[in-house]
Amino acid sequence: MTKSVLAAAILLSLAACGEKPADTAPAADTPAAAPAEAAAAPEAAKPGFKKEFELNGIRFVVEATNEGSMNNLTITPSGLSEANDVISREIDGSVTNAEIGDINADGSPEIYVWVNSAGSGSYATPIGYASNNNKSMSEIYFPPISEDAVNSKGYMGHDEFAVVEGVVAQRFPIYKDGDTNAQPSGKMRQLQYKLTPGEAGWVMKVDRVEEF
Numbered sequence: 051m052t053k054s055v056l057a058a059a060i061l062l063s064l065a066a067c068g069e070k071p072a073d074t075a076p077a078a079d080t081p082a083a084a085p086a087e088a089a090a091a092p093e094a095a096k097p098g099f100k101k102e103f104e105l106n107g108i109r110f111v112v113e114a115t116n117e118g119s120m121n122n123l124t125i126t127p128s129g130l131s132e133a134n135d136v137i138s139r140e141i142d143g144s145v146t147n148a149e150i151g152d153i154n155a156d157g158s159p160e161i162y163v164w165v166n167s168a169g170s171g172s173y174a175t176p177i178g179y180a181s182n183n184n185k186s187m188s189e190i191y192f193p194p195i196s197e198d199a200v201n202s203k204g205y206m207g208h209d210e211f212a213v214v215e216g217v218v219a220q221r222f223p224i225y226k227d228g229d230t231n232a233q234p235s236g237k238m239r240q241l242q243y244k245l246t247p248g249e250a251g252w253v254m255k256v257d258r259v260e261e262f
Contacts, residue, residue, distance in 0.1 A: 097117055097144075098113065098114060098115055098117070099113065099145040099148075101148050103148070103149075103150035103161065104150075105152060106159055107184070108128075108129040108130060108181055109127065109128045110125060110127050110128075110161045111124075112124075112161065112163055113125075113126075114144065114145035114163075116144040119142070119143070119167075119168040120141070120142060121140070122139075122140060122141070123138070123141045123165075124137065124138045125137040125163070127161075127181070129184070130184060130185055130187065132185040133185070135187070137187065141177070142167055142175065143165045144165065145163055145164065145165055146164050146165070146166050147212075148161065148162060148163045148164065153213065153217060153218065153245050154245045154246075155216070157184070158180065158182065158184050159181055160178055160179065160180040160181070160252075161178065161179050162176065162177070162178045162213060162218065163176075163177040163178070164176060164177075164211045165177060170231050171206060171207030171231060172208050173207040173209070174207075174209040174210060174211055174222075176192045176211045176220070176254075177192075178190035178192065178252075180245065180251075180252045188251045190245065190252040190253070190254060191248065191251060191253045192243075195220070195241075198256070201259060203224075204225045204234075205222055205225070205239075206223075206225045206231060206234070207222070207231075208222055208223055209221060209222035210222070217242040217243060217244060217257065217258075218242070218243040219241070219243075220240065220243070221238055221239070221241075222238070223237075223239075224237050224261070237261045237262060238261065238262055239260070240259070240260045240261075242257050242260075243256055243257060244257040
């Protein structure tokens with residue numbers, strides 16, 4: 051036997067000595083034991099949206115399915131003295147955020163829900179309801195940006211809404227001729243809206259426009 055073959059045989063012998071005796075039962079007769087501390091598989095995160103708000107004794111629960119391009123939105127108010135009817139409606143897009151405010155400072159809060167459509171444009175749709183003297187709810191009308199010939203110039207979506215210091219602000223990039231949807235080359239435009247009483251409910255009116 052050569053030295054190299056002898057050395058290999060010694061190593062195999064030492065390794066065999068260090069192993070535990072093999073189970074004599076046939077493998078087919080020994081079921082695999084489940085790990086004693088195996089963790090349950092985590093559930094898939096649900097895409098739905100849910101937030102709760104309260105201001106001046108009025109509470110809102112905002113929920114949306116957010117499962118596809120069309121979804122269901124539910125707003126559940128409580129604390130109103132006359133009507134706490136649940137608001138349920140279909141929306142085109144997903145809810146990205148919701149906010150509570152009292153931007154006209156009348157002591158009766160409003161609930162705002164921001165919806166963005168699916169697709170490359172990600173067009174924003176604002177939804178709002180105002181409490182009437184904390185008795186019932188009325189929808190707030192947001193005039194579409196497409197109806198504003200001046201401020202809609204260069205608008206191609208990618209906008210966002212927020213409640214900011216007593217106003218509702220809408221901000222979006224300005225597109226110039228030849229810009230692709232992914233690369234606007236203009237400034238940012240911000241429209242600030244005030245809540246005003248209308249003939250049949252509440253209306254948002256542009257109060258100030260800034261570009262930066």
